[in-house]
Amino acid sequence: MIVSMTDRNETTVNPEPQSLSRRRLLVGSAGALASVSLLGMVPLAKAEEARTLPDYAKWKNQSALIVHSANTMETRRDAIGSGVVTPSTHVFVRNNLPPPSSDIITNADAWNVSFEGVKNPKTLTLAELKKIGVESVTTVLQCSGNGRGFFKHGPGGTQWLVGAAGCVVWTGVPLKDVLKTMGGATAGARYITGTGGEELPAGLDPKTLVVERSVPLVALDTALLAWEMNDEPLPLSNGGPLRLVIPGYYGVNNIKYVKTIAFTANQTDAKIQASGYRIRDVGVKGDPHQPSMWEMNVKSWVTSPLTTASKGRNLIYGVAFGGVHDVTKVEVSVDGGKNWKVARFLGPDLGPYAWRPFVLAADMPAGDYRIVSRATDSKGNVQPPERVENERGYGNNSWKDHGVSVNVA
Amino acid sequence: MIVSMTDRNETTVNPEPQSLSRRRLLVGSAGALASVSLLGMVPLAKAEEARTLPDYAKWKNQSALIVHSANTMETRRDAIGSGVVTPSTHVFVRNNLPPPSSDIITNADAWNVSFEGVKNPKTLTLAELKKIGVESVTTVLQCSGNGRGFFKHGPGGTQWLVGAAGCVVWTGVPLKDVLKTMGGATAGARYITGTGGEELPAGLDPKTLVVERSVPLVALDTALLAWEMNDEPLPLSNGGPLRLVIPGYYGVNNIKYVKTIAFTANQTDAKIQASGYRIRDVGVKGDPHQPSMWEMNVKSWVTSPLTTASKGRNLIYGVAFGGVHDVTKVEVSVDGGKNWKVARFLGPDLGPYAWRPFVLAADMPAGDYRIVSRATDSKGNVQPPERVENERGYGNNSWKDHGVSVNVA
Numbered sequence: 003m004i005v006s007m008t009d010r011n012e013t014t015v016n017p018e019p020q021s022l023s024r025r026r027l028l029v030g031s032a033g034a035l036a037s038v039s040l041l042g043m044v045p046l047a048k049a050e051e052a053r054t055l056p057d058y059a060k061w062k063n064q065s066a067l068i069v070h071s072a073n074t075m076e077t078r079r080d081a082i083g084s085g086v087v088t089p090s091t092h093v094f095v096r097n098n099l100p101p102p103s104s105d106i107i108t109n110a111d112a113w114n115v116s117f118e119g120v121k122n123p124k125t126l127t128l129a130e131l132k133k134i135g136v137e138s139v140t141t142v143l144q145c146s147g148n149g150r151g152f153f154k155h156g157p158g159g160t161q162w163l164v165g166a167a168g169c170v171v172w173t174g175v176p177l178k179d180v181l182k183t184m185g186g187a188t189a190g191a192r193y194i195t196g197t198g199g200e201e202l203p204a205g206l207d208p209k210t211l212v213v214e215r216s217v218p219l220v221a222l223d224t225a226l227l228a229w230e231m232n233d234e235p236l237p238l239s240n241g242g243p244l245r246l247v248i249p250g251y252y253g254v255n256n257i258k259y260v261k262t263i264a265f266t267a268n269q270t271d272a273k274i275q276a277s278g279y280r281i282r283d284v285g286v287k288g289d290p291h292q293p294s295m296w297e298m299n300v301k302s303w304v305t306s307p308l309t310t311a312s313k314g315r316n317l318i319y320g321v322a323f324g325g326v327h328d329v330t331k332v333e334v335s336v337d338g339g340k341n342w343k344v345a346r347f348l349g350p351d352l353g354p355y356a357w358r359p360f361v362l363a364a365d366m367p368a369g370d371y372r373i374v375s376r377a378t379d380s381k382g383n384v385q386p387p388e389r390v391e392n393e394r395g396y397g398n399n400s401w402k403d404h405g406v407s408v409n410v411a
Numbered sequence: 412m413i414v415s416m417t418d419r420n421e422t423t424v425n426p427e428p429q430s431l432s433r434r435r436l437l438v439g440s441a442g443a444l445a446s447v448s449l450l451g452m453v454p455l456a457k458a459e460e461a462r463t464l465p466d467y468a469k470w471k472n473q474s475a476l477i478v479h480s481a482n483t484m485e486t487r488r489d490a491i492g493s494g495v496v497t498p499s500t501h502v503f504v505r506n507n508l509p510p511p512s513s514d515i516i517t518n519a520d521a522w523n524v525s526f527e528g529v530k531n532p533k534t535l536t537l538a539e540l541k542k543i544g545v546e547s548v549t550t551v552l553q554c555s556g557n558g559r560g561f562f563k564h565g566p567g568g569t570q571w572l573v574g575a576a577g578c579v580v581w582t583g584v585p586l587k588d589v590l591k592t593m594g595g596a597t598a599g600a601r602y603i604t605g606t607g608g609e610e611l612p613a614g615l616d617p618k619t620l621v622v623e624r625s626v627p628l629v630a631l632d633t634a635l636l637a638w639e640m641n642d643e644p645l646p647l648s649n650g651g652p653l654r655l656v657i658p659g660y661y662g663v664n665n666i667k668y669v670k671t672i673a674f675t676a677n678q679t680d681a682k683i684q685a686s687g688y689r690i691r692d693v694g695v696k697g698d699p700h701q702p703s704m705w706e707m708n709v710k711s712w713v714t715s716p717l718t719t720a721s722k723g724r725n726l727i728y729g730v731a732f733g734g735v736h737d738v739t740k741v742e743v744s745v746d747g748g749k750n751w752k753v754a755r756f757l758g759p760d761l762g763p764y765a766w767r768p769f770v771l772a773a774d775m776p777a778g779d780y781r782i783v784s785r786a787t788d789s790k791g792n793v794q795p796p797e798r799v800e801n802e803r804g805y806g807n808n809s810w811k812d813h814g815v816s817v818n819v820a
Contacts, residue, residue: 084582085547085642087496133724136770138494138758171758173493233494315542349547349580352759361545 058101059239063091070160073097077165082305084319084359086349087140088168090232095239096145096166098213098274099200102238102259106199110235110243115227119195119265121185128244131227135179139226139249140171140352142323146252146279146295149389149398155284157395164303164404169321169357172247174228177263181222191265192219196246199259209272215255215279216269217248217296224249224355227260249355250326252295252397254279269294281392288393298325300385301399302332302360302377304406311410313368318345321357324379328354331378334362338372338405339387345375354380366410374405467510468648472500479569482506486574491714493728493768495758496549497577499641504648505554505575507622507683508609511647511668515608519644519652524636528604528674530594537653540636544588548635548658549580549761551732555661555688555704558798558807564693566804573712573813578730578766581656583637586672590631596674601628604675605655608668618681624664624688625678626657626705633658633764636669658764659735661704661806663688678703690801697802707734709794710808711741711769711786713815720819722777727754730766733788737763740787743771747781747814748796754784763789775819783814 055064056072066081075095077088106113111129145166147159160166177194181187198213217225226247229236236242241258248255254274269275269290277288279295302322322332328351333342345362360375377385389400464473465481475490484504486497515522520538554575556568569575586603590596607622626634635656638645645651650667657664663683678684678699686697688704711731731741737760742751754771769784786794798809 083639083642084545085580085639087580087642089642090498133726135772136493136726136728136757138768140759171494171496173758230492230494232498233492233496234498317542317545319545348545349582350549350759350761350765352761356759359547363544 058104059095061091061237062093062095062239063089066092067094068165073100074160076160076162077168079164079303079305080308082165082321084305084348084361086169086352086356086359087232088170090170090234090237090240093143093168093170093231093240094145094166096160096253097200097258098254099198099202099211102199102201104238106259107235107238107242110229113243115244115260116262117180117184117264118262119188119191120181121188124184126180128229131175131180131244132229134183135175136173137176137226138171138173139224139247140169140356141247141249142167142169142298142325142355142357143253143256144168144298146254146396147394149400149403150395152389152398152400152403153391153395155391157393159395166253169323169352170231171233171352172226172228172245173230173233174226174244174247177225177227177246178222180227181265187219187265190267193217193266193269194219194221194225194248195262195264195266195270196255196257196260197262197264198257199261212272213254213257213274214270214272215257215275216266217251217255219265221248221251227263250297252279252298254295279396280394281390281396284391284393286393295396298323299397299399300324300327300329300377300379300383301404302329302375302385302401303404304334304373304375307373307408308406309408311366311408313366313410316364316366316410318362318364318373319348320345320360320375322360322375322377323357324354324377324383326355327379327381327383329358329377330380332358332360333376333378334360334364335374335376336364336366336371339374339376339402342376368411371408371410372405373408374401376401467513468504470500470646471502471504471648472498475501476503477574482509483569485569485571486577488573488712488714489717491574491730493714493757493770495578495761495765495768496641497579499579499643499646499649502552502577502579502640502649503554503575505569505662506609506667507663508607508611508620511608511610513647515668516644516647516651519638522652524653524669525671526589526593526673527671528597528600529590530597533593535589537638540584540589540653541638543592544584545582546585546635547580547582548633548656548764549578550656550658550764551576551578551707551734551766552662552665553577553707555663555805556803558809558812559804561798561807561809561812562800562804564800566802568804575662578732578761579640580642580761581635581637581654582639582642583635583653583656586634586636586655587631589636590674596628599676600674602626602675602678603628603630603634603657604671604673604679605664605666605669606671606673607666608670621681622663622666622683623679623681624666624684625675626660626664628674630657630660636672659706661688661707663704688805689803690799690805691803693800693802695802704805707732708806708808709733709736709738709786709788709792710813711738711784711794711810712813713743713782713784716782716817717815718817720775720817722775722819725773725775725819727771727773727782728757729754729769729784731769731784731786732766733763733786733792735764736788736790736792738767738786739789741767741769742785742787743769743773744783744785745773745775745780748783748785748811751785777820780817780819781814782817783810785810
């Protein structure tokens with residue numbers, strides 16, 4: 003659970019590179035444990051013991067998930083499957099703070115959202131939002147730190163491999179349609195700033211804890227206030243009753259339990275925006291001038307086979323996506339990147355923000371293979387061989403890191 | 412449960428029109444009950460008492476389903492939602508016979524299928540099929556008797572309203588790719604004949620019970636042997652470990668637990684094909700010259716609101732599909748069909764065999780409304796106002812029947 007705290011407090015807990023053993027030591031420190039209990043979180047040792055789903059996510063498929071902590075659960079690589087939509091029971095969970103009480107789901111239509119920085123500010127209930135309009139969009143939801151586990155410098159935070167990502171269908175009202183009912187944004191607005199409805203522990207500066215993120219106003223074209231995931235009411239574990247969805251942007255921008263939407267001239271000074279979720283060199287502290295974790299990059303990985311296969315014809319499966327630009331090609335190599343073949347996309351295209359499962363048939367005599375995949379998006383961006391080293395281990399789309407070593411016998 | 416028996420034995424139990432009370436009387440007859448217990452089915456009275464999901468479907472969402480019997484469960488109209496894909500927990504169940512033991516799921520890859528009427532006949536395990544190829548297709552799965560409950564002459568069988576239908580993603584190997592590995596079909600083949608793996612009770616003529624259906628060979632273009640539904644292993648309740656999927660055809664042609672695929676010159680003489688699932692006038696017995704329940708017709712229905720709404724702006728939701736031809740338009744009327752407006756499709760287009768959720772915003776002052784919807788497919792087929800009266804209550808796509816009366820206050 004310290005892991006999650008590290009994510010939240012990344013600029014204060016430990017700015018310099020740290021090894022895994024160093025982080026483990028930190029778990030035992032009095033200060034760290036105090037913070038943990040303040041947020042109602044389970045210390046790492048206990049989470050490791052149990053590894054069971056927390057109550058609010060009990061309905062998820064335990065065998066499809068790696069339970070890192072009570073607030074971080076990753077989809078197993080072998081449970082991603084070959085379909086476009088990730089079943090809700092398999093969708094990863096990553097909460098920056100413990101979720102609000104499930105009462106907010108029981109009475110979902112009464113949930114309300116305040117709109118600020120608009121000509122006619124209003125507070126609307128979910129029931130009222132549902133009458134304004136509706137659209138569905140399929141997006142990859144991916145944590146900024148997905149792939150962090152492949153970094154060698156030991157960035158703090160959950161050691162996600164590939165499964166802090168899923169592809170889901172959101173249904174809700176386009177934010178721009180809501181904005182129209184309020185006369186539009188006030189002059190000078192350059193950002194959409196969303197605030198989550200998590201309860202903040204007393205006695206700490208709210209700015210250091212609040213989940214409040216700003217994204218460029220251009221995201222208004224596609225932003226959705228979603229009340230359904232995969233055709234069912236959005237569950238608490240994934241941000242229900244209402245979540246701000248910014249297609250093609252990293253998960254953290256998709257504000258759960260969204261309570262306030264503000265059209266602002268500047269980015270919020272909340273820590274999670276000002277210094278958190280920033281790309282910077284290893285050892286450097288976060289600050290507002292560094293790139294923010296907004297648009298996702300082009301990425302793919304193999305989902306099967308992962309360790310062994312039987313000799314002869316094999317189907318190699320994976321998923322590929324392009325962030326804000328649709329993925330147009332994915333290549334697969336079974337010899338670690340020396341030779342590539344273009345794979346075939348599998349199933350329907352659910353739009354530019356969805357991932358596309360892919361498949362390639364390969365004849366594989368007995369032996370050892372390194373299977374890697376490399377995606378290209380419609381702007382010509384190609385998944386790179388190497389990761390971009392960065393302090394927090396964000397945005398890893400290295401095709402080398404995401405390869406698998408498979409023994410065929 | 413008698414209801415299901417009636418479906419199976421439609422030509423012998425009661426060829427003439429029968430009222431509901433007549434059917435209820437039959438339940439009490441010794442002969443009927445004997446047949447029931449022979450098939451391990453629960454008599455109607457008991458099923459009505461319980462209305463709980465049978466063990467093999469316990470994982471489904473009880474509150475989303477109307478449990479007609481242990482082998483027939485319908486999705487509630489208010490649980491269909493506004494998404495393209497029906498969550499597996501909501502997908503209807505309709506078994507002609509009780510399903511095989513769940514052992515066949517535990518050891519799914521060992522399931523085998525025999526191929527006959529091919530140049531090089533083979534029996535392949537599911538593991539072997541998975542190496543031949545893979546494709547995903549999204550289809551509406553709909554029982555032939557969906558909408559039977561709207562017929563006035565009282566056709567026997569489950570009184571389905573709208574929810575013996577769902578839209579799901581299938582993943583499996585194209586049947587044509589499997590056929591290629593066997594040198595193609597033998598000369599003169601005109602039908603694909605699939606046989607289900609249900610256990611047949613001893614002492615009865617298997618031909619009267621076996622779930623064996625023939626479809627025209629043209630279906631080979633799109634037929635799939637599917638091992639996944641909605642990206643998860645196909646559950647027993649919906650035909651797992653392996654189901655023959657014929658996109659655009661009524662459910663009965665999508666053989667569950669498929670054990671044999673034969674390429675045949677003629678349709679099977681199994682009762683379910685020869686006299687069952689045939690469109691004929693009320694009072695007429697089934698025979699092979701009548702139209703078989705193959706391709707589905709164009710259809711739509713409203714899913715919300717269903718009974719009441721609040722005055723002012725309302726979003727009217729529904730689903731529409733075209734069977735083998737993609738649906739291209741759906742119109743909605745709030746005055747019982749006097750005036751129509753074109754609705755907007757919602758969410759991604761998952762291909763010609765998928766349904767499309769639709770939505771129309773309507774300003775509705777207080778009053779009583781009759782909301783109806785009318786779909787058109789790409790061939791210009793329009794959903795008709797009236798149902799085609801027929802003995803068994805099949806193929807109902809009347810837009811009048813599928814309308815809803817809504818009080819707005």
